Amino acid sequence: xxxxxxxxxxxxxxxxxxxxxxxxxxxxxxxxxxxxxxxxxxxxxxxxxxxxxxxxxxxxxxxxxxxxxxxxxxxxxxxxxxxxxxxxxxx
Amino acid sequence: xxxxxxxxxxxxxxxxxxxxxxxxxxxxxxxxxxxxxxxxxxxxxxxxxxxxxxxxxxxxxxxxxxxxxxxxxxxxxxxxxxxxxxxxxxxxxxxxxxxxxxxxxxxxxxxxxxxxxxxxxxxxxxxxxxxxxxxxxxxxxxxxxxxxxxxxxxxxxxxxxxxxxxxxxxxxxxxxxxxxxxxxxxxxxxxxxxxxxxxxxxxxxxxxxxxxxxxxxxxxxxxxxxxxxxxxxxxxxxxxxxxxxxxxxxxxxxxxxxxxxxxxxxxxxxxxxxxxxxxxxxxxxxxxxxxxxxxxxxxxxxxxxxxxxxxxxxxx
Numbered sequence: 210x211x212x213x214x215x216x217x218x219x220x221x222x223x224x225x226x227x228x229x230x231x232x233x234x235x236x237x238x239x240x241x242x243x244x245x246x247x248x249x250x251x252x253x254x255x256x257x258x259x260x261x262x263x264x265x266x267x268x269x270x271x272x273x274x275x276x277x278x279x280x281x282x283x284x285x286x287x288x289x290x291x292x293x294x295x296x297x298x299x300x
Numbered sequence: 301x302x303x304x305x306x307x308x309x310x311x312x313x314x315x316x317x318x319x320x321x322x323x324x325x326x327x328x329x330x331x332x333x334x335x336x337x338x339x340x341x342x343x344x345x346x347x348x349x350x351x352x353x354x355x356x357x358x359x360x361x362x363x364x365x366x367x368x369x370x371x372x373x374x375x376x377x378x379x380x381x382x383x384x385x386x387x388x389x390x391x392x393x394x395x396x397x398x399x400x401x402x403x404x405x406x407x408x409x410x411x412x413x414x415x416x417x418x419x420x421x422x423x424x425x426x427x428x429x430x431x432x433x434x435x436x437x438x439x440x441x442x443x444x445x446x447x448x449x450x451x452x453x454x455x456x457x458x459x460x461x462x463x464x465x466x467x468x469x470x471x472x473x474x475x476x477x478x479x480x481x482x483x484x485x486x487x488x489x490x491x492x493x494x495x496x497x498x499x500x501x502x503x504x505x506x507x508x509x510x511x512x513x514x515x516x517x518x519x520x521x522x523x524x525x526x527x528x529x530x531x532x533x534x535x536x537x538x539x540x541x542x543x544x545x546x547x548x549x550x551x552x553x554x555x556x557x558x559x560x561x562x563x564x565x566x567x568x569x570x571x572x573x574x575x576x577x578x579x580x581x582x583x584x585x586x587x588x589x590x591x592x593x594x595x596x597x598x599x600x601x602x603x604x605x606x607x608x609x610x611x612x613x614x615x616x
């Protein structure tokens with residue numbers, strides 16, 4: 210059971226410069242806890258102390274924003290792809 | 301009636317056309333709202349008109365004023381036409397990684413373009429424009445990202461047009477930039493029928509565009525209200541390019557790249573509707589046509605190489 214996680218440039222200090230890392234879990238919350246064991250500090254950059262996503266961070270499971278699919282409770286599974294991105298403007 | 305008093309009066313009331321070849325079947329139908337039929341060729345003519353009218357009404361914008369606006373292109377071009385017609389001077393702060401055609405169009409309308417760094421994309425343009433506004437207190441920054449008149453343009457025009465033309469609409473899919481189109485249209489359609497799904501397709505660029513020093517420098521437009529959306533998809537350059545070409549090849553629709561991203565999200569929703577055996581009328585907002593992206597190779601270039609080039613550009 211492994212989920213591929215794409216890490217944005219600004220968070221790669223926590224992954225030794227790796228662009229993608231792998232983790233396990235049945236929900237995003239479990240996945241970030243698993244990742245934090247190997248990539249210290251990564252979780253705190255994405256998840257607040259109150260257990261929500263940081264305002265300027267977007268997380269996608271298979272290209273869909275998790276704020277609309279259950280937040281950190283969003284289920285993940287083998288073969289899923291998770292993308293973390295900073296919020297940017299358009300227009 | 302197709303007679304108008306002036307070019308400015310031709311904003312809105314755009315055609316909604318069926319996409320029979322892209323639609324998966326008779327029960328799941330795709331429709332395109334052709335916003336390239338606005339006077340400067342994009343959906344932004346709606347917001348520009350409302351934003352300027354509002355600023356004139358409340359006295360912020362007076363004759364001969366200088367307007368300052370951060371823009372990746374279309375809003376700038378729409379404001380530039382209005383500025384030309386009404387005698388304002390326009391300064392656009394634009395990321396340097398935007399298409400050549402957008403710059404030429406702005407220059408043609410007489411707008412002044414100030415570059416912001418490619419790294420950071422529109423965030424950097426917004427930050428730079430807000431700094432410039434502080435340095436030039438006499439300039440008027442209309443700020444499409446926070447200006448309620450942007451969303452109201454869509455609440456009062458785009459939404460009612462769709463409801464009038466397609467009362468059976470089940471989904472509205474549009475690109476997410478300032479969020480004005482989705483907020484305004486979404487609120488209006490939801491009020492008419494709370495079951496309508498409002499779906500955002502957000503462009504996903506290459507790393508350069510997200511090259512921020514700090515996550516707290518991220519930017520969420522003040523207009524954005526998460527509760528209006530049902531779902532939000534992130535669409536990369538390759539998928540946007542593939543769908544842009546599909547629109548052209550299947551339907552003969554020459555759309556810009558953000559419409560490819562919107563189509564990508566719409567087709568995912570259409571496929572779900574088919575799987576669940578549900579009827580659906582899915583409206584795709586085509587924000588602009590392909591003219592401004594010809595130089596990127598989007599329509600004729602090698603697909604892989606073009607997608608790579610687009611990754612570092614702001615194509616929506």
